Amino acid sequence: MPTMNLLQAVNVGLREAMRSDDRVVLLGEDIGRRGGVFGATEGLSKEFGAERVIDTPLTECGIVGSAIGMALYGLRPIPEIQFLDFIYPAFDQIVSEMAKYRYRSGGQYTCPMVLRAPAGGGIKGGHYHSQSSEAYFAHTPGLVVLMPATPFDAKGLLASAIQGEDPVIFLEPKRLYRAAKGEVPEERYTVPIGKARVAREGKNVTLVAWGAMVPVCEEAAGQAAEKGIDCEVIDLRSIVPLDAETILASVAKTGRAVIVHEAPKTGGFGAEISALIAEKAIEYLEAPIARVAGFDTPFPYTLEHIYMPDTRRVGKAIEGVINF
Amino acid sequence: MTQTKTKAKTNRAVKEKKPSIKIDDLPLPKADLLRIYRSMVLTRALDERGMMLQRQGRIGFFVPCIGQEAAQVGSAHALTARDWIFPSYRNTGTAIHRGVPMTEIIANLYGNSLDLSKGRQMPNHFSFKSIHFVSISSPIGTQITQAVGAAMAARYRKENMVAITDFGDGATSSNDFHAGLNFAGVFKAPVVFLCQNNQWAISQPLCDQTASPTIAAKAEAYGFPGVRVDGNDVLAVWQAVKEALDRARAGGGPTLVEAVTYRMGPHSSSDNPKAYRKDAEVESWKAKDPIDRFRRTLGDAGILSEADDKTLWEAARQEIVQAVKTVEAGPALPVETLFEDVYVAMPKHLAEQQQALRREIEERGGIRHGDGAFPL
Ligand SMILES: Cc1ncc(C[n+]2csc(CCOP(=O)(O)OP(=O)(O)O)c2C)c(N)n1
Ligand SMILES: [Mg+2]
Numbered sequence: 001m002p003t004m005n006l007l008q009a010v011n012v013g014l015r016e017a018m019r020s021d022d023r024v025v026l027l028g029e030d031i032g033r034r035g036g037v038f039g040a041t042e043g044l045s046k047e048f049g050a051e052r053v054i055d056t057p058l059t060e061c062g063i064v065g066s067a068i069g070m071a072l073y074g075l076r077p078i079p080e081i082q083f084l085d086f087i088y089p090a091f092d093q094i095v096s097e098m099a100k101y102r103y104r105s106g107g108q109y110t111c112p113m114v115l116r117a118p119a120g121g122g123i124k125g126g127h128y129h130s131q132s133s134e135a136y137f138a139h140t141p142g143l144v145v146l147m148p149a150t151p152f153d154a155k156g157l158l159a160s161a162i163q164g165e166d167p168v169i170f171l172e173p174k175r176l177y178r179a180a181k182g183e184v185p186e187e188r189y190t191v192p193i194g195k196a197r198v199a200r201e202g203k204n205v206t207l208v209a210w211g212a213m214v215p216v217c218e219e220a221a222g223q224a225a226e227k228g229i230d231c232e233v234i235d236l237r238s239i240v241p242l243d244a245e246t247i248l249a250s251v252a253k254t255g256r257a258v259i260v261h262e263a264p265k266t267g268g269f270g271a272e273i274s275a276l277i278a279e280k281a282i283e284y285l286e287a288p289i290a291r292v293a294g295f296d297t298p299f300p301y302t303l304e305h306i307y308m309p310d311t312r313r314v315g316k317a318i319e320g321v322i323n324f
Numbered sequence: 325m326t327q328t329k330t331k332a333k334t335n336r337a338v339k340e341k342k343p344s345i346k347i348d349d350l351p352l353p354k355a356d357l358l359r360i361y362r363s364m365v366l367t368r369a370l371d372e373r374g375m376m377l378q379r380q381g382r383i384g385f386f387v388p389c390i391g392q393e394a395a396q397v398g399s400a401h402a403l404t405a406r407d408w409i410f411p412s413y414r415n416t417g418t419a420i421h422r423g424v425p426m427t428e429i430i431a432n433l434y435g436n437s438l439d440l441s442k443g444r445q446m447p448n449h450f451s452f453k454s455i456h457f458v459s460i461s462s463p464i465g466t467q468i469t470q471a472v473g474a475a476m477a478a479r480y481r482k483e484n485m486v487a488i489t490d491f492g493d494g495a496t497s498s499n500d501f502h503a504g505l506n507f508a509g510v511f512k513a514p515v516v517f518l519c520q521n522n523q524w525a526i527s528q529p530l531c532d533q534t535a536s537p538t539i540a541a542k543a544e545a546y547g548f549p550g551v552r553v554d555g556n557d558v559l560a561v562w563q564a565v566k567e568a569l570d571r572a573r574a575g576g577g578p579t580l581v582e583a584v585t586y587r588m589g590p591h592s593s594s595d596n597p598k599a600y601r602k603d604a605e606v607e608s609w610k611a612k613d614p615i616d617r618f619r620r621t622l623g624d625a626g627i628l629s630e631a632d633d634k635t636l637w638e639a640a641r642q643e644i645v646q647a648v649k650t651v652e653a654g655p656a657l658p659v660e661t662l663f664e665d666v667y668v669a670m671p672k673h674l675a676e677q678q679q680a681l682r683r684e685i686e687e688r689g690g691i692r693h694g695d696g697a698f699p700l
Binding site: 029030033034037055056057058059061062085086088089124125126127128129265266295296297298300301302303305306307312313316 | 384385435436439442443444445446449461462463464465494495497498499500525526527528532533534594599600657659661662663666673674677681684688691
């Protein structure tokens with residue numbers, strides 16, 4: 001099995017989808033000639049031509065709106081937003097249109113499409129190349145919101161997303177583009193949407209994370225193990241729909257939960273998970289639920305390393321729920 | 325270059341100067357001409373140094389303006405002190421010509437405690453309130469509508485302010501470009517739209533952005549004039565922008581000025597343009613380098629000798645070296661500042677987060693300082 005990084009897995013996943021399904025077209029800024037600013041679409045323009053790998057004018061509203069039209073007409077567009085931070089000119093198309101077509105037409109019209117965007121911090125990109133705004137999209141019924149943390153999941157989830165009938169926000173943790181490496185099968189496979197991954201099994205504390213916070217939690221779990229604390233790490237992969245069963249089963253086992261995300265704490269998706277645990281598993285809890293999140297400030301440039309949750313901060317939360 | 329069928333016109337000063345020029349033929353006094361040239365040189369020297377600082381890992385990122393100095397300095401020279409600028413991230417020349425001290429510019433690249441914006445943004449995203457240089461953001465085009473609003477506000481207050489907004493060719497595809505021009509036309513706002521058409525939006529050439537023969541032509545549909553000017557001729561830019569400002573000030577409404585220029589360098593320190601554009605194209609524009617051109621004009625007019633030029637370059641480089649030194653000696657950014665300026669007063673939940681961070685740092689026995697460079 002070839003070993004590759006997350007970026008290559010996305011690239012391979014896109015290539016496979018384009019080879020096997022001529023309805024798949026890509027559109028975005030700098031995705032053709034340049035192969036994407038990160039290289040996610042490298043080589044695709046050469047193989048599939050400018051008709052299927054479309055370098056668009058600089059307007060996210062145009063990219064997403066036209067992709068919706070293509071999806072309505074039967075194609076499987078995969079628009080790329082260069083950075084999640086630049087998605088807002090398309091927000092109206094996403095939340096008012098893409099998310100609502102199926103419902104508002106009583107199921108007559110649908111927009112099966114996969115909107116890809118690199119997300120999250122850790123690359124010294126300041127506010128506009130770092131934010132994690134998954135909660136906005138998770139708050140919009142009709143959207144599937146995915147975020148893989150491994151190359152295997154990136155390819156498998158992308159395949160599921162492209163095959164699926166619902167519009168998907170596919171968030172790629174850019175900090176892991178090159179850092180996350182792993183084996184990826186050459187053949188086609190899918191990773192089911194709505195199913196979390198238990199990245200590490202443990203008995204004492206449940207850590208819930210997604211994207212670039214998954215390896216941070218794994219590392220924190222490794223450090224906690226040295227102190228005799230056995231952590232379970234759950235990688236959500238799928239933010240909406242959420243795999244409540246896996247989270248609740250884990251908390252029922254451990255009695256302690258720490259939720260970790262990069263986005264600001266207030267209104268972050270961690271609040272939803274916290275509420276879920278409080279509603280459905282409070283009788284198992286031996287300590288209050290803890291959240292480790294970004295501060296409630298815009299994402300900074302110089303002080304990024306202070307802003308981002310790290311293993312020390314997660315480790316402290318683990319100790320907090322153990323010593324409660 | 326395609327000519328537009330619309331009101332877009334080419335300025336008189338666009339034409340190449342003949343070898344020997346009388347100083348009286350030039351539209352500005354000698355002191356102004358030299359000041360313009362000096363700003364162009366400073367901008368170029370800073371760009372050269374900025375790219376080096378990034379390569380050396382002393383700053384994380386850099387955006388050069390190389391090739392666009394005439395468009396920036398020429399337009400800045402046409403403004404009055406009261407006018408407001410709504411810039412893009414490629415506008416350093418404008419700030420330099422407005423007199424921002426080099427240390428303030430360089431402090432922004434380092435984002436330490438000397439940075440007026442407190443290290444909140446990536447390099448080249450300046451905010452210089454004292455010269456009405458509004459805070460730059462990365463999202464393309466957002467400043468365009470804002471400039472229109474400021475212009476409307478000035479008129480409401482019966483103040484003689486004209487707003488100018490700079491943006492690239494790529495930005496003409498943005499929602500804000502169309503909304504902004506439409507508002508300006510409808511409300512006859514005292515605003516000047518300055519498109520620095522440098523032919524590229526990262527890897528995408530102008531033809532990817534528009535099927536229109538020129539950008540200037542777009543103004544017509546919004547009901548006001550569009551002017552196309554040689555953006556590498558600093559005096560032509562000055563004149564075109566000045567006419568647009570004068571008209572706006574007199575109540576004549578907005579103008580779209582398209583300064584035709586070229587991004588001679590990479591999009592940013594993270595970009596490698598060799599991957600998508602031909603060397604020959606870059607070379608052909610090097611022959612039209614705005615600084616060389618203006619130096620020849622000044623030389624022909626007898627107001628800048630080779631020796632003067634050399635001294636000027638040396639002084640510019642020296643000024644930058646000094647400023648880098650000063651900034652590098654500046655203290656690190658205090659961690660507390662992370663929580664400031666989110667709101668006018670710090671709400672309780674932020675104060676608590678700040679307090680928790682303070683405790684965390686005490687327990688850790690200090691903090692490590694950030695490193696790493698923006699990889700793009
Ligand atoms: C809304 C938005 N989308 C995408 C980007 C990413 N991006 C940064 S610069 C750029 C190209 C801008 O080109 P242009 O407007 O011509 O300005 P130039 O860089 O040439 O000065 C792009 C696509 C962005 N900053 N904002
Ligand atoms: Mg451009």
